[in-house]
Amino acid sequence: MTKHEIARMIDQTQLKPNISLDSIESICLEAKLFDFATVAIHPCHIPFAKELLEGSNSGITAAIAFPYGAWSAEMKEFEVRDAIKNGATDLDFVINVGALKDKKYDVLKREGEMLRKATEGKILKSILEVCLLTEEEIVKACEIYSRAGVDFVKTSTGFLEPPTLEVVKIMYETVKKAGTRVKAAGGIRTPEDAKKMIEAGATRLGTSSGMQIYMGWEE
C-alpha cells in the first residue's frame, strides 16, 4: 500500500474538548499536505475548517451527538443537517448505546434510517463505543446499522478504551457481505498500529497521529 493510499484512509482527528483553533488549523494544513480523507472535528469548528480546506480533496467529518450519544433520533438528525449545511462531508454519530443495552432495537433501527435519509450523498458512520459492549451487542449493532445503510460502522469515540483487533475483525466479518465498511478509531498512533487495523478489516482510521503514520509508512 502506498503512502497516498494510507493517507486516503485517515480521518485526521482533533476532538479533545479543550482545543484551540490553532490545533484545528494544524490538522487542516496536514490534511491538505498529505491528502488525508478528512479532518474529524466538533461541529462548531466546521466553518473554520471549511475555509482552510478550500481547494483540497480532504473532507470534513463532524462528530455527532458526542460524546454520549444519548440524544433522540430527531436531535441527531437536526445536528446532522446543521453540520452538512456548514460543510460536513462525513457524519460520525454516536449510537444510542443505552437503547442497545435495553435491547430496544427499533430505536436503533429508526435512528439509523433517519440519519441515512438525512445524509444522502454524504458518508455516514455509526460509532458503537465497542469497549462498553459485549460481542453479542457489537454484532447486533453492526447488523442493525449496516441494514439501515450506514457507510461505516466505527469502533469508538476515542474518549474511552481503544478497540482490540479482535473486535475490528468481528465487525468486519459481520458487515462485509452487505458492503458496509469498518472504521477503527482510538489508540492508533503508529504505522504498525494502522497496518494491524487494516489487516483486521478496517478501511478508515480515526487518529490524531495521521502525520506520524504517513511519515513512517513503508510502501
Next chain:
Amino acid sequence: MVDLELAKKMVLAPLTTETSEKDIRRFAEVLGDIEVYSIIVDEYYIPLAREVLPGRRIGTIVSYPLGSLTAEVNKKIIQKALGYGCSEIDFSPKFNHLKSKKYDLVKKELKEIVDLVGGKLDIVALPQVSQMSLAEIEKSCSLFLEAGIKIIKTNSGLNQGTTEMEHVQFIKRKFGDSLEIEVSAGVRTKEQALAFLNIGADRIHSSTWKQIIGIDKEEA
C-alpha cells in the same frame, strides 16, 4: 443513615454513554423519596426522567463538555428542554472563545441563550475552572453575570481536571453571593463535599453521591 440535609444540596447526573432506561429506573428506585436539588440527564432520557422522577427538578446538558455545538444545535436542544418542562440546563460556553479572549463572541452566545430561555429555566454556566487561570475564571464569571446568568458549575468532570478549594474561595471572594456555585469534578467523599459547602459552595455534583449522602452499599 442518609444525610437528608446534605442530599438537598446534591445535583445528580446519571450520564454516561451506556446509561440505559433500566439504569434510570433503578436510579429512581434507589433515590426513593430522598430530596435532592436536581437531576441532570441527557436529552433522550428527559421524558423518562419526568415520568419516573415526578415533581423533581430535571435538567439537561447543552454543548457538553466544553462548548462543541453550533449555535443552531444549542438552540434546538434548549427548545427541547423548554418543551419538556426542564428546570435547568447545564450550559458550556465555547471554551476556546473564553481562552482566546474572544469576549464579543462569548457575550453573543450567552445573550442568545439567555434570550431564548426567557427566564423559564435556570441556566448553569460551566467556566471549566480546572483549565483556567484565576484571571480567566474571574473574567468568565463576570461575563456570565453581565449576561444575567447567576449560577456556575465549576467543571465538566470529563477527564478535564478537578475543582480545588482555592477555586471556590477565589470565586466567593470576588463575587460573594451574587453567584451560586455548584462544585463538580473531584468531590468523592462526604468530607470533601462538606468542606466545599463550608467555604461557600451552594451545591455539589458527584457521581459518588450515594456514598456522600450515606445510602448503604447494599441498598444501592
